[in-house]
Amino acid sequence: MKDNKHYNKTIALAITGASGFVYALRLLEELVRLDCRVYCAISEGAKAVARLEEGFLIPDLPGEQKQTLVNHLSLSLSSDDQLTCYATNDWNSPMASGSAPIDAMVVAPCSTGTLASIAIGLSDSLIKRAAVVCLKERRPLLLMPRETPLSAIQLEHMHKLSLMGVSILPASPGFYHKPQSIDQLIDFIVARILSQLGLDQSLLSPWGTSD
Numbered sequence: 001m002k003d004n005k006h007y008n009k010t011i012a013l014a015i016t017g018a019s020g021f022v023y024a025l026r027l028l029e030e031l032v033r034l035d036c037r038v039y040c041a042i043s044e045g046a047k048a049v050a051r052l053e054e055g056f057l058i059p060d061l062p063g064e065q066k067q068t069l070v071n072h073l074s075l076s077l078s079s080d081d082q083l084t085c086y087a088t089n090d091w092n093s094p095m096a097s098g099s100a101p102i103d104a105m106v107v108a109p110c111s112t113g114t115l116a117s118i119a120i121g122l123s124d125s126l127i128k129r130a131a132v133v134c135l136k137e138r139r140p141l142l143l144m145p146r147e148t149p150l151s152a153i154q155l156e157h158m159h160k161l162s163l164m165g166v167s168i169l170p171a172s173p174g175f176y177h178k179p180q181s182i183d184q185l186i187d188f189i190v191a192r193i194l195s196q197l198g199l200d201q202s203l204l205s206p207w208g209t210s211d
């Protein structure tokens with residue numbers, strides 16, 4: 001059935017196995033709240049991290065993944081198609097093709113393994129294929145790596161992608177807004193991602209505007 005609902009933006013959200021699964025959860029929550037349509041793909045690595053960090057068991061079936069995320073975050077979807085999860089080998093996903101009207105893609109968190117794959121153009125999973133499609137279509141692509149320290153290889157990959165217009169947005173929150181909680185540190189990064197996507201975020205006041 002044809003979908004007539006107009007969304008603010010359509011965002012491809014890929015969650016991979018770097019530490020910081022909680023960033024992805026918070027980002028998803030905000031994207032839904034800001035009336036974005038979200039196509040979501042979760043790597044096996046991300047599932048392992050989610051289990052370890054959050055005690056969060058992500059099912060294998062995409063339909064069950066969606067229901068688990070909706071329940072866990074108490075998401076209130078404006079329409080059933082606002083959130084769709086895809087298996088990482090689902091080549092029928094809109095994320096896999098340049099013909100699908102996707103405004104931007106975010107990989108958060110982004111493992112250095114996935115980052116390296118994107119930098120060399122590997123497409124052996126839906127997540128990598130979707131990122132490679134963004135590059136060829138010159139669509140906004142945001143990667144939120146989490147690793148420290150970084151090797152010359154990893155820095156080289158980031159440099160290469162940055163020169164192609166990719167936003168490299170490391171999970172390194174600032175402290176100048178005097179955060180009082182981990183939630184505020186998470187929101188700092190999520191706010192920066194939302195701003196990069198051109199969304200009107202309200203998690204963090206721009207510097208120089210709060211009292």
Ligand SMILES: Cc1cc2nc3c(=O)[nH]c(=O)nc-3n(C[C@H](O)[C@H](O)[C@H](O)COP(=O)(O)O)c2cc1C
Nearest residue numbers: 016017018019043045046052111112113114146147
């Ligand atoms: C608990 C845990 C934490 C991890 N943290 C990171 C990390 O912060 N950065 C990273 O690049 N890889 C990290 N890894 C390793 C990746 O998950 C692993 O390289 C995986 O193959 C990445 O695959 P993916 O990109 O398809 O998810 C972590 C793994 C585990 C189990």
